[in-house]
Amino acid sequence: MVLMYADPAATEAMTAEERAEVFLRHEALHRDLEGTGEMLNGAGLVYPRDTTTIRWSREGNSAADGPFVEAAEQLTAYYVIDCATPERAREIAERVLDFHVVAVEIRPIHDFFGMDDS
Template sequence: MKYVILIHSNPQPWGHPTGEFVAENQALPAEQRQRLDADFETLLGQMQESGELLGGEALGDPRSASLHRWVDGERVAVDGPYSEGREHFAGFFLVDVASEERAREIAARFSGPGETVELRPTMWPGGDER
């Protein structure tokens, strides 16, 4: 079963890993931040070894984005950021796991202070979730 783990964040300034630039994470004691970073690196290593981690990418500053919509029968492009919300899409990981429960377990470990993690199943051609 393939899932995408979407990372939403609002680092100031924009940078990766986003947690290093988020106020809630910066407010934690250095030892706790180091432990969270080490735990995350361990998780990524375990997922690579098991074949569950298929890939992922960090995304650039939302101010460099453009939004493309269909408005009144015309295509319209607007410079970023793409939303008026406080949080922005910061990156994603694509995983292939045995069950929804495993996907939820992994997504919970991706969540960090000041960030929101969204877990969503991928869809294959034809619209079937897998």
């Protein structure tokens, strides 16, 4: 899994041209990875301010508006990829880094609930 992080304030401040540039880069990556069969799925996520975090405790669950962790960079999107090596995953992840996506986490998936894992 490729987890992408960006600063939501910077995302909101992007110009139409910058948004188009980001869109074209991701569109090219999708096209390439769909062609190789490496792209399983992915999605962009809403702004952190529009999320709800539910926390467990022995006294009972509690819900709060906003992200799990307060940070400048927040999880903004993800891709689920299927590739042969960790090096290939890194190669793919490096393609999404730019002025918008400033950090990428590569995390292997150990369970595929409802997804084709072949």
